[in-house]
Amino acid sequence: MAEPILSVRNLNLKFNLRGQTLHALRDVSLDVYQGESLAIVGESGSGKSVLTKCFMGLNDANGFIESGSIIYNGEDITKYKKEKDWLRIRGGEIAMVMQDPMTSLNPLRTVGAQILEAINLHQKGLSKAQAKTEMLSMLASVGIPEPEKRSKQYPHEFSGGMRQRVVIAIALACKPKILICDEPTTALDVTIQAQILKLIRDLVSKHGITAIYITHDLGVVANVATRIAVMYAGDIVEIGTSEEIFYDPRHPYTWALLSSLPQLGIKGQKLYSIAGTQANLFTEVKGDAFAPRNPYALEIDKVKRPPNFEITPTHMAKTWLLDPRAPKLEPPEIIQKLSRREVDLNG
Amino acid sequence: MAEPLLSVKNLTVTFGKHRHPFVAVNNVSFDVYRGETFGLVGESGSGKTTIGRAIIRVVPTAAGEIIFDGKRINNSISKELDKEVTHRIQMIFQDPMASLNERAKVDYIVAEGVYRRYKKQEREQRVEQALKDVGLLPEFASRFPHEFSGGQRQRIGIARALIMEPDFIVADEPISALDVSIRAQVLNLLSDLQKQRGLTYLFISHDLSVMRFICDRIAVIHKGVIVELAETETLFKHPLHPYTRALLSAVPMPDPIAERQKVLEVYNPNVHQYNESNAPFWSEIEPGHFIYASEKELLEYRKRLSVTK
Numbered sequence: 001m002a003e004p005i006l007s008v009r010n011l012n013l014k015f016n017l018r019g020q021t022l023h024a025l026r027d028v029s030l031d032v033y034q035g036e037s038l039a040i041v042g043e044s045g046s047g048k049s050v051l052t053k054c055f056m057g058l059n060d061a062n063g064f065i066e067s068g069s070i071i072y073n074g075e076d077i078t079k080y081k082k083e084k085d086w087l088r089i090r091g092g093e094i095a096m097v098m099q100d101p102m103t104s105l106n107p108l109r110t111v112g113a114q115i116l117e118a119i120n121l122h123q124k125g126l127s128k129a130q131a132k133t134e135m136l137s138m139l140a141s142v143g144i145p146e147p148e149k150r151s152k153q154y155p156h157e158f159s160g161g162m163r164q165r166v167v168i169a170i171a172l173a174c175k176p177k178i179l180i181c182d183e184p185t186t187a188l189d190v191t192i193q194a195q196i197l198k199l200i201r202d203l204v205s206k207h208g209i210t211a212i213y214i215t216h217d218l219g220v221v222a223n224v225a226t227r228i229a230v231m232y233a234g235d236i237v238e239i240g241t242s243e244e245i246f247y248d249p250r251h252p253y254t255w256a257l258l259s260s261l262p263q264l265g266i267k268g269q270k271l272y273s274i275a276g277t278q279a280n281l282f283t284e285v286k287g288d289a290f291a292p293r294n295p296y297a298l299e300i301d302k303v304k305r306p307p308n309f310e311i312t313p314t315h316m317a318k319t320w321l322l323d324p325r326a327p328k329l330e331p332p333e334i335i336q337k338l339s340r341r342e343v344d345l346n347g
Numbered sequence: 348m349a350e351p352l353l354s355v356k357n358l359t360v361t362f363g364k365h366r367h368p369f370v371a372v373n374n375v376s377f378d379v380y381r382g383e384t385f386g387l388v389g390e391s392g393s394g395k396t397t398i399g400r401a402i403i404r405v406v407p408t409a410a411g412e413i414i415f416d417g418k419r420i421n422n423s424i425s426k427e428l429d430k431e432v433t434h435r436i437q438m439i440f441q442d443p444m445a446s447l448n449e450r451a452k453v454d455y456i457v458a459e460g461v462y463r464r465y466k467k468q469e470r471e472q473r474v475e476q477a478l479k480d481v482g483l484l485p486e487f488a489s490r491f492p493h494e495f496s497g498g499q500r501q502r503i504g505i506a507r508a509l510i511m512e513p514d515f516i517v518a519d520e521p522i523s524a525l526d527v528s529i530r531a532q533v534l535n536l537l538s539d540l541q542k543q544r545g546l547t548y549l550f551i552s553h554d555l556s557v558m559r560f561i562c563d564r565i566a567v568i569h570k571g572v573i574v575e576l577a578e579t580e581t582l583f584k585h586p587l588h589p590y591t592r593a594l595l596s597a598v599p600m601p602d603p604i605a606e607r608q609k610v611l612e613v614y615n616p617n618v619h620q621y622n623e624s625n626a627p628f629w630s631e632i633e634p635g636h637f638i639y640a641s642e643k644e645l646l647e648y649r650k651r652l653s654v655t656k
Contacts, residue, residue, distance in 0.1 A: 189391050189553045190599075191614075193599075194596075195611070195613070219600065222602055246602060260528050273532040277496075338601060343602060
């Protein structure tokens with residue numbers, strides 16, 4: 001693959017909360033390559049948003065990076081202390097589309113003015129008229145009809161899907177190199193969701209932007225991602241190309257996430273659900289964090305944290321099941337069905 | 348399955364009393380049989396929630412009838428019947444973060460509906476039982492809603508509905524606000540409860556993939572009009588109305604190769620070209636499969652059905 005545009009090494013992030021420390025990211029390493037679409041998948045509380053917020057210095061003040069590095073453009077951005085440093089990164093280098101289009105726009109300013117703000121900040125040297133033309137073409141490119149008229153309207157005059165398009169237009173007006181989409185469609189209808197995902201996918205490939213999607217729904221990412229990282233309890237437990245994750249998943253947590261998709265459920269039977277609750281990150285996790293909820297857990301899972309096992313050069317998983325000494329295990333029936341590509345809505 | 352528990356007949360709901368009332372639900376009819384799960388699917392603003400709210404008597408109806416267990420329950424009814432309906436029809440809401448009283452403890456939230464029905468001791472027993480039924484610990488009764496996760500809060504919402512001992516539950520997007528793994532738990536809980544108690548559900552959602560898993564029959568609603576109604580299997584195998592097809596094509600599948608080849612169908616209401624001589628109407632195209640279409644379209648749909656069969 002190409003050069004990594006961003007690389008995270010052994011990142012440990014903690015939050016101070018009511019006298020306790022929450023270990024939110026536990027030794028995360030990740031390379032993001034130029035031009036790819038990476039999806040980070042996990043339950044709420046798995047640390048997927050926290051990880052991407054590190055790239056932009058957006059974590060709350062009670063969070064601190066204990067160790068590790070994030071290299072972007074040859075610089076370690078974990079060393080940034082001042083807002084001024086971050087301002088060089090935010091928007092122009094890395095931009096973000098937030099989950100809820102209802103709250104991420106300013107209700108008091110017109111949509112056009114909000115896009116212009118981003119253009120004026122990040123595309124220096126445009127005249128007023130040029131900036132306006134740019135703004136209108138931005139609106140048109142995200143599929144908003146009658147940009148001239150719509151740019152003079154306020155966010156409340158737009159529907160949810162249209163507002164998310166505006167947010168995308170603002171993010172793209174910054175001309176970023178990396179676009180982070182944090183649950184961009186969770187608040188939207190299924191039909192609109194499909195349209196927005198297609199829009200992001202098209203725009204990202206047109207402008208050659210590297211995209212990072214964050215979602216809890218594995219079903220959504222099959223459409224957009226070239227590579228998928230599965231996060232659990234502050235760590236990436238499996239990473240691979242999207243074919244590898246869907247057709248040949250190796251980590252029991254990935255199996256569990258895939259099996260609980262209602263698309264794969266059979267009517268009248270129980271839908272697979274993950275037992276127990278997520279690991280408590282206030283206390284030190286012993287062994288594999290997923291072990292207490294894992295029906296396939298081995299003895300060693302309770303004692304020693306599994307290292308990264310390489311399956312192919314692009315596919316890695318952290319589970320002792322991949323150790324040569326581990327018992328051979330067939331993945332659940334539903335996962336095998338998925339790898340044989342026997343899943344479809346009509347069946 | 349022969350006897351409908353709830354019949355909605357030519358229901359129309361409008362908002363705004365002025366010269367231009369907004370028609371949210373337009374001449375909708377369907378039956379929900381005892382013991383089944385009936386799904387109502389549509390995009391936001393299609394009127395699916397309004398139908399649910401009309402059934403629990405929160406929204407007044409402009410025309411048509413809602414008949415529950417043989418009695419008309421919309422608009423003005425006697426006090427006794429109102430009380431009966433309040434007990435027998437319950438609702439589960441979408442957002443567990445917003446639908447629980449933040450300042451009340453769980454025991455009050457769950458018991459509120461039966462506060463005057465039972466004495467203190469029995470009430471406490473019933474709350475305990477309701478919490479157990481939804482898989483929560485009885486100790487939780489003395490806690491506040493903010494101490495719970497989204498999935499647990501949704502269970503509290505379900506316990507609050509169950510304690511009334513209802514026959515019929517309107518579940519309005521009960522899992523849309525939840526994580527994928529918790530979705531599975533809540534869906535399983537709903538279907539277990541249905542088996543144990545013979546409940547009837549009206550399940551409202553925008554997500555057909557969830558519908559396929561839980562519903563026996565599905566009605567597709569668009570802009571206040573039901574455009575297609577069929578058994579789940581039939582609807583997924585032979586979707587006829589272009590809007591249903593668009594909804595189906597939007598369901599994300601966990602299969603990257605298929606997803607990349609997928610063509611997204613976008614519904615354009617202008618394709619029908621309805622006019623006076625080509626007006627749409629509600630008809631049964633095959634047993635149990637209803638569709639809103641014009642005479643010309645019916646012919647075309649019939650042809651398509653005979654080819655696929």
